[in-house]
Amino acid sequence: QVQLVESGGGVVQPGRSLRLSCAASGFNFTNYGIHWVRQAPGKGLEWVADIVFDGSKQYYADSVKGRFTISRDNSQNTVYLQMNSLRVEDTAVYYCAKHLRGYYFDYWGQGTLVTVSS
Amino acid sequence: EIVMTQSPATLSVSPGEGVTLSCRASQSINSNLAWYQQKPGQSPRLLIFGASTRATGIPARFSGRGSGTEFILTISSLQPEDFAVYYCQQYNTWPPLTFGGGTKVEI
Numbered sequence: 001q002v003q004l005v006e007s008g009g010g011v012v013q014p015g016r017s018l019r020l021s022c023a024a025s026g027f028n029f030t031n032y033g034i035h036w037v038r039q040a041p042g043k044g045l046e047w048v049a050d051i052v053f054d055g056s057k058q059y060y061a062d063s064v065k066g067r068f069t070i071s072r073d074n075s076q077n078t079v080y081l082q083m084n085s086l087r088v089e090d091t092a093v094y095y096c097a098k099h100l101r102g103y104y105f106d107y108w109g110q111g112t113l114v115t116v117s118s
Numbered sequence: 119e120i121v122m123t124q125s126p127a128t129l130s131v132s133p134g135e136g137v138t139l140s141c142r143a144s145q146s147i148n149s150n151l152a153w154y155q156q157k158p159g160q161s162p163r164l165l166i167f168g169a170s171t172r173a174t175g176i177p178a179r180f181s182g183r184g185s186g187t188e189f190i191l192t193i194s195s196l197q198p199e200d201f202a203v204y205y206c207q208q209y210n211t212w213p214p215l216t217f218g219g220g221t222k223v224e225i
Contacts (some may be wrong), residue, residue, distance in 0.1 A: 035215075045154075045162065045205055047215040059213040095161055103209035104152035106173065108161035 002026040002107045004034075004096050009112030012086055020081040020112060022096030027107075029077040030054070033099055036070065036081050038092035039111075048094070050103075051079060064090075086116045120144050120208050124218035131223060133196055139221045141189040141206035149185045150210035156220075157202045165204075166191065193223070201225055 008020040022034060035050040049060045049070040058070050069082040079096060093113050097105035121144040131137050141151065149169040154162035164173040166182035169189055179194045193200055206218040 044220045045207075045217040047213075047217070050213075050215075061214050100167070102150060102152075102167060103212060103215055104164065104167045104207060105154075105162070106164050108163075110161055 002098065004098060004107055004109035006094060006096055006109045006112040009094065009114045011115045011117060013118050014086060014088055014116055016086055017082070017084045018086060018114060020083065020094055020096075020114070022079040022081075022109060024077045024079070024096075024098070027098070030074045033103075034072065034079040035097045035099060035103075035105065036079075037095045037097055037105070037108075038090075038114075039095070040089075040092045043092075046092075049081065050099075083114070086114075088116050090114060091116045119214055120147060120211050120216050122206055122208055122216050122218035124204075124206060124221050126221060127219070128222045128224060130225070131196055132225065133198055135196055136192065136194045137196060137223060139191040139193075139204055139223075141184075141191070141218050143187045143189075143208055145211075146186045147208040147210035150208060151182075151184070151189050152207045152209065153180075153182055153191045154205045154207065155200075155202045156205065162205065196223070 003025045005023045033052045036048040051070045067085045072079045093111040095111045096109045098107045100106045123142045125140045151169045153166040156162040170182045203220045
């Protein structure tokens with residue numbers, strides 16, 4: 001069955017960096033783009049970034065552009081989110097998600113919590 | 119950026135009742151709309167895509183309709199497990215993909 005497992009969250013000070021991982025299994029990873037979506041505590045969902053199936057293109061929300069970098073290793077079935085210059089407002093649960101034919105999400109991971117605090 | 123607006127923010131209902139949730143797009147998104155259900159402490163679950171097509175395993179009491187800028191999610195005869203937050207998401211024009219603010223369906 002399809003599984004997406006995030007890891008790498010934790011508590012970090014403002015201005016510091018963190019790298020999240022999303023390990024995928026149960027589907028042909030190299031055929032699908034993968035997205036990161038975040039949810040601040042008690043708030044709604046915010047799309048963060050995505051990377052196409054072969055890693056050749058990446059797209060970002062304006063709120064993270066220039067600070068976050070999404071990448072993938074198709075040999076390891078893993079997508080990464082490198083988060084630099086973290087801000088308090090980046091505090092959220094970060095989900096990775098797989099999209100289907102359209103850019104809607106048929107599978108989500110369980111999420112990993114990132115807390116940015118001094 | 120396409121702004122998605124959901125109403126109402128909260129809906130108080132009783133089990134067995136039917137509910138209608140609204141989602142409006144700031145410009146036409148054709149039928150490129152998805153609905154998700156999220157329960158506390160859980161990841162979102164895909165309910166509807168293409169505005170009206172139920173995802174695999176979603177009960178028939180969930181139905182979606184609409185196109186352009188106005189969309190509706192209907193849940194007929196609410197079950198106890200349906201109390202949750204519901205989000206709409208447009209995927210017609212991106213980046214960015216955008217979500218509505220959510221509607222909480224509570225008892």
